[in-house]
Amino acid sequence: MKKYFVVSFDNEYDLVDATQDFRDNGFNILDAFTPYAVHGLDKAMGLKPSRLGKICFGFALIGLTIGLYGQYWISAVNWPINIGGKPWNSMPGFLPIAFETTVLFAGLGTVFTLLWRTGVLPGRQPISFAPDVTDDRFVVVLTEELSSFKSKKAEAISMSHHAVEWHEKLESE
Amino acid sequence: MANHVESIREPLVHGNKNLKTITNDVLGIMDKKPTRLWWIGFLLALSALTLGIVAVSYQIMTGIGTWGLNKTVGWAFDITNFVFWVGIGHAGTLISAILFLFRQKWRTSINRSAEAMTIFAVMCAGMFPIIHMGRPWMAYWMFPYPNTRGPLWINFRSPLAWDVFAISTYLIISAVFWYIGMIPDLATVRDRAKTRVKKAIFGFLSFGWSGSFKTWHRYETVYGLLAGLAAPLVVSVHTIVSFDFATSAIPGWHTTTFPPYFVAGAVFSGFAMVLTLLLIARKTLRLEDYITVKHIENMTKVIILTGGIVTLSYATEFFMAWYSGNGYEQFVFLNRAMGPFAWAYWIMVGCNLITPQFFWFKKIRTNMLMVFILTIFINIGMWFERFVIIVTSLHRDFLPSSWAMYKPSYVEIATLIGSFGLFFTLFMLFIRYMPIISIGEVKSVLQFKGRSGGKK
Amino acid sequence: MMVLGVLAFFLGLYLDPTRTWSNVLLSGYFLTGIGFCGIMMVAIHYVSNAGWDVAIRRVPEAMYSVLPIGFGVMALLYFGMHDIYEWSHADVVAEDPILSGKSAWLNPTGFMFRMAIYFVFWIWVGGKIITKSQAMDLGENPAQTSSPTGLSAFWLYIGGIMFVFSSFDWIMSLEPHWYSTIFGLYNFSGMFTSGLAFIMIVLILLRRNGLFKETVKIDHLYELARYLFGFTTFWVYIWFSQHMLIWYANIPEETVYYIKRHVGVFGSLTVVNILLNWFVPFSILLFRKTKRNEKSLLIVASLVLVGRWVDLYMMIFPSNFETPVFGIIEIIIFVGSLSAMVWVFIKAFNRKNPIPQNDPYLSESLHLHT
Incomplete structure (x- = not known):
């Protein structure tokens, strides 16, 4: 079973720094959810340029x-x-x-x-990990096998980057 | 994009906004009940539209003999309106695409409404040639498709066929660009919706947008590509409109500078119209913090620039008519300035050459009432420019025995009013039911206090 | 090279004056374009309140110093007018009703007088912009940056109108019966592409010398490459508009211009012109990778400069020659004037700090990130 670790920030700079930090520490980043296209987040997440x-x-x-x-x-x-x-x-x-x-x-x-x-098509339902991502929240979602997830480390990183909120979520939920 | 912004630059949005207040300010308009001012405007526009519908139905049933055209002046009022409306549309794409490519961030507060204006204006424009066909139910004959008439293809050498392709491509691409730009904001509306109906409607319209950055990442690429496509497209559209005239051998129409001159004129008139509308919108919807005086000033500067190109084109055309040594060419220009339509010519010169010169003064640029009045003059002047170009070149050409005059009939005037009705009705509905400022983009240029020092 | 150029000029005058004067016109107009583009870039920077190009601004500022040289070369035409401009012969004009109708504009005195006015305005007002812009190096007050703004707008407005009419005077009147209202804009677009290409070449060479290593990043070149991409496309748009409208209307007085240029070797040169000025730059600069690669930019910019020469050649030479001429005269006169240009440019550039000091937008430009 997979586990999601959802961290929310209230500004883009913390999000980018934290994402970079998560990735440097070997966490697997599922996706980020932001109200606008945050500059520099593609590098922090390690996304390839679009084709x-x-x-x-x-x-x-x-x-x-x-x-x-x-x-x-x-x-x-x-x-x-x-x-x-x-x-x-x-x-x-x-x-x-x-x-x-x-x-x-x-x-x-x-x-x-x-x-x-x-997959942005008429009739689709949005995936939602945290509220307000289309308003003023910047959210990054980490994912890992339940057994191997280093929760303590993730929480520490979130804290050091002024995350406003974080919670864990299981795949089945 | 340059991520370091000097602190002496004036912020793009006033009033110490944060992300939440931007959402609430812009979308709050959609939650409230419409004001009385809105109702007055809407009903006025709707009645103009009704008048237009009556006029159009009448002329379609009776035939375009209801117009004031004659054998000599075969193109006049409707083509003037067509070119006028296409021109109005150009400002929207210029703001959303060309200013995007030039990294002008102040465009973010105004691009949404300007793009909407583009679409409505192109709809108004498209109406006129379709009516002029006389049998609008056969309009699909304009497209090439295998048919039982031969197959009889369309004539691809005709600038009018180019128009069909240019205008329909323009309408499609602008609409797609506008809608794609709006999807993230529609998702915001969905997420704050209180009622189930609203949630369902905007849930459908927002295509399941979740704010996923992987989507954003591709989305940004596509936005850039679309801007790169729309920028030459907008130039090509008015270029092709100018080809309608310039490919002919009629004095006053056949001149090589028409393509860039028409494009500049279109941007000139389009910006005037955007300013007219935005000044009303910012006042009635209390958007002064978003559409700031700085925005208005920047737009007046674009007007000075394009007005300058228009002035230069008038000067060049007049000079070249004399320089050409061609008697017909010289006559057309003298006839414009001194013939029976001289009044229209001088309205055009007065409105298009003199009005923008006022914008050199900062005092006038920052006085919203003055800007409003001046832009209305430019709107009038640019309508007359097309009228002058079209009618004066036709009504007295090579053969004096076939000279004629032109006077619009009531039906034609009612149709023009109707097109304004259509435009404003759509615009009023838009500012009421859609996010009229691009929330996502405004948020992205909001400068955080103390974090503007270039730190990622 | 400059001495050699002057020698070739006198030798050419002796052998074939029409050909030599055509070359002088070409070189003079080329240099004028580079100088004009220099001030124009500075003026556009101030008017649009841009920040990104502060770090490279000294280059267009130094290009300004080429303008007087352009004036000098163009003024030489006073002596060679009769060899290339048909309208300068009073007896020809008297017999030709069309030309005598134009003689109020096309006459030797008016020609020189207008040339003087154009250049005095460009150089004098342009010089004021440059001085004000460079005065910031001494001052402490960042507010000074706004001072050339009004002047820049004025210069762009009047100077732009003058540019259009100057191209009618100097180039279009080579074929005095022919006319095209878009001609000024056509030359404007060519001038802009060549100026941009020149700036890019200078920046790349200076970066290789290590002078701009720290301050001018590939991002600045990327911005310029985007401009070059846009304006080469603009050039072909104007070229196409003029060509298509004349082709379509099919009026003999107008088509004669293209008939000369569409047959024989001139015809092939027209193709080369479009390849160099649009197709090659467009195809290379279409991709982000090549826009961020110094080497490919150097190649494109050099091709565009060569393309500008070909473009001017195609405007000037078919007027007086049946078939293209190309040889030692063309090469030496052009290379000679180019070396004069580079010499003046380097002198002007070295006089100032390579990076503007105290500009309020300087750090914005140094942190440019595209």
């Missing part, structure tokens, strides 16, 4: 290809029509729409990937 940038780039390329080739195929291959004497392959005139499709694909693709990867 969503690459996803975005990939979607942008898809959008660009569809935009360019789609217009070319429609205007020059499938049904060429002479309009105002413009060439069938009017590339300068295709670029505006190609740009729009690039942005549209990249934007929507990235956002949907984000929602899918993080």
Whole structure:
């Protein structure tokens, strides 16, 4: 059975310092819960940079290809029509729409990937370890096998970083 | 982001706020019963909207012969309104995306409402070309899809087809950007909700947001990426709107500076509208601590800058019309300044060139009433700018025998009023039922006393 | 190199005056752009109340000293006007109704007079901004930092308008029948990218010499790289707007400009121009890793400077030449003026403390963390 150790702080600086301390002392950090994106917490938690940038780039390329080739195929291959004497392959005139499709694909693709990867979707219920994390509490959650958890040490670290509150929780609860 | 902030910098939020008070101040608006002022505004907007609905229904049933257009002036009032509203929308994306990329932290108090304004303005804008089609129920013909008519594809060489893509992409991306930005705040609303109904509604709307930092971490990346996408997007939208005119060979329309000039003009008018709305909102909703005088000042400075670009464009266009040695080009500009629409031209010059110059003075920048009045002048001036560009270039072109005049019909004016009604109705509903300030972002720029020394 | 440049100048005058004067114009305009961008960066810093760039501010400040050199080189055109500007020949203008219609603007006296006004304003008011900005080194009062703000706004406003008209005067009038209202902004974007690239190269070289090792971090270069990324994209946006509108409207008076530039070797150079000024910088700077890598930034910045030369070459040379000319004259005159620029820059830079003292935002800049 797993055990969770939930520590709350009232400001971001204590949270970042404490998280760093927990990690240096070999604790396993499940996640942190904060009212806003705390700067520097990703380093303290040891999170890798997100790969969503690459996803975005990939979607942008898809959008660009569809935009360019789609217009070319429609205007020059499938049904060429002479309009105002413009060439069938009017590339300068295709670029505006190609740009729009690039942005549209990249934007929507990235956002949907984000929602899918993080599980933030309509109808989901939030996981909650402590109250007020969307208001003014900064919470870090440690997890470990029940038998191997060093509670004393965790409490000491919490105390030294001015934690406002901490409690333990079992997986089954 | 630079994490060291010099202590001589003025704080972005006044009144010694802490995290809790920010939540309560902003969301408190949603808990209280609407004030009388809100009801007055809402009902005014709603009646304007009703007028608009009547006018639009009438012209759709009767046909667009109800407008004041004629053979020579085939584009006038509705395209003016279209360009005007698209322009208004630009400020929102500029604040949320471009200022984000330039790391201007003061944007956090105003980006939410400015983005909402963008979406509403683009909705108003989109209405006009759709009505102008005459058969709006066929509007889906604008999109390319295999069909039983050939397949008869759309003409991708037409700037009007570019508009379709630009405006719809803009609407979609802005709405997504706005909503994604709002999810954490919606979760805050959910967590403080007292009634079950409210909890359920906001629980659904907030997509189960738990404040998990692993989510935040990815979320921040996506926010940056979206800002990076939205910044060129907003430029492209008004660029493409300007292409509607500049790709033609009509004197006064065909000029290469149109794309950047339209973008600057759009930001100029958009900021004026944001200021108009925010000045009302901060006063009636008591948000003076969040939307401070400093915010207003910064926005007036953006107005000076974009107003300067607009001035430069007027000067360049006028100069180049003379320099070109092209008689038609020269005539169009003389006709603008001295012809039958000279009154509109001088309103435009007065409002757009002279008004922003007042903002050079700190006394005026910090006087909220003056700022309010001046921004209204800019709004009027920018509407007339589009009117001047569109109508004066058309009504007297190459062939004097086909010169004509243009006068808007009552139906057209009612439609314009209706679009304002739609805009303000949506805005009033928004400030009442949604978190109008980005709580999360404001919290993140709140400087803790004594902890601003760069310590992580 | 400077002596060699002067020698090449006189030799070139003897052999092919049109070609030599075109090169003088190119170099003069290039230097003017670098100097202009220097003050502009300082002025933007004050107007936007930014803090991050205090540590690197001495570099754009020293770039200001290039502006007088640009003035000197541009003023030489007085002697070479007749070899490159068609409108400077009174007899040609008299026979051409369009050109005589423009003669109120395009005439030798007006040309030199406006040039003097532009430069005097840029140098004089710009100099005041620089002096005030550097006076902080002596003073104790941090409030002084606000003093150049108003002046900077004024300089940006008037100086910017002047920049647009100067590009009409000096570059666009090479083909006096042709006109494009976006031309000034097009040159503005090119000037900005080349100025940014110059700042980045200087910073990277100084970091390698150890001077800025402590104070200028990769974060500062990252900020500049983001700007460069944005403004090369802005450049291609303006390029595309002008090109697409002229292509689309298809009016012969306008398309003639691009027809010259789209055939033969000039046509290939147009492609090279876009590659250097946009595609290569864009593709490299798109990624965060490359924006934080000194080596890749040095490569990109150098390419952008070369790209600026190609861009100006494409604006200037097709006006008077059927096919591209490139040889020892181009190289030596450009390298000669570059060395004059670097020499003046180093002298100006060494005169001051490399890091502004007493600036209230200094520590904000030293702690920049992106």
